Amino acid sequence: MTTTIVRAFRRAAVPLVSYYVVTLGLPLANGAAGAGAPFARHALAVLVVPPILIALGCATHLLLEWSHRARN
Amino acid sequence: MKSRLFLLGAASLTAWGLKRHYADASPDDLLWILSPTAWLVGVTTGATFAFEPGEGYLSREHLFLIEKSCAGINFMIAAFGMLVYARFHRTGSAMTAARVLGVSLVAAYLTAVVVNAVRIALALWLAAHPLAASAFSAADVHRFEGICVYFGGLVLLYELVRWFDHELVGRPFQGRHAL
Numbered sequence A: 001m002t003t004t005i006v007r008a009f010r011r012a013a014v015p016l017v018s019y020y021v022v023t024l025g026l027p028l029a030n031g032a033a034g035a036g037a038p039f040a041r042h043a044l045a046v047l048v049v050p051p052i053l054i055a056l057g058c059a060t061h062l063l064l065e066w067s068h069r070a071r072n
Numbered sequence B: 001m002k003s004r005l006f007l008l009g010a011a012s013l014t015a016w017g018l019k020r021h022y023a024d025a026s027p028d029d030l031l032w033i034l035s036p037t038a039w040l041v042g043v044t045t046g047a048t049f050a051f052e053p054g055e056g057y058l059s060r061e062h063l064f065l066i067e068k069s070c071a072g073i074n075f076m077i078a079a080f081g082m083l084v085y086a087r088f089h090r091t092g093s094a095m096t097a098a099r100v101l102g103v104s105l106v107a108a109y110l111t112a113v114v115v116n117a118v119r120i121a122l123a124l125w126l127a128a129h130p131l132a133a134s135a136f137s138a139a140d141v142h143r144f145e146g147i148c149v150y151f152g153g154l155v156l157l158y159e160l161v162r163w164f165d166h167e168l169v170g171r172p173f174q175g176r177h178a179l
Helices: A002-011 A013-029 A037-071 B002-024 B027-045 B073-088 B094-128 B138-169
Strands: B050-052 B056-059 B064-066
Touching (some): A002 A037, B027 B050, B064 B094, B073 B094
């Protein structure tokens, strides 16, 4: 199971990095950190939600795989 | 090596140019991306959007404005960078580099229009069906929806490139899975 999760994160690494660069890297480079709490709230959501989505996708994939195996 | 340097330089310049254009542009300057997006949202949801100069595309019946910040330019830049990176190792000549640059730009534009239209259509639906007794504010829900759709769009686009390489071109994917 751990291998599947690691593989999923590796596979999604390029889209994840692209997303982080544009949503966090560029605003930070432009001084968005000075905005304080609103940017911190945005940054927290942007940091946390994509890994959760990857984990959820992985869990769904594993569940489907198990149910397929159980049927056969 | 020279062609890869050319690709890197040209891609960085293109991304910077897009960002610069977006920073200085009014909604009227962004019609090239706002118009097809508003049209696609209208087709999929049945909502009617009319252009308001200096504002964007407004749906009076839904009280919904597709404005500058809804243009999806940041997503387009992320998709463009990702596509160039996925093809970077395939670049062997100046001609291939130019082709990678052109195809990535067009694909990023088309994906941005489609993914952004999906995001706005979902936002329209969520605005019409607010989550009762939710612990989250409307702004939180909108932010969460935006992250899911944009990140999901990038993952799907990357998977599409991988599928294209494996199934259609018949070559193993040479872009790196991880950085």
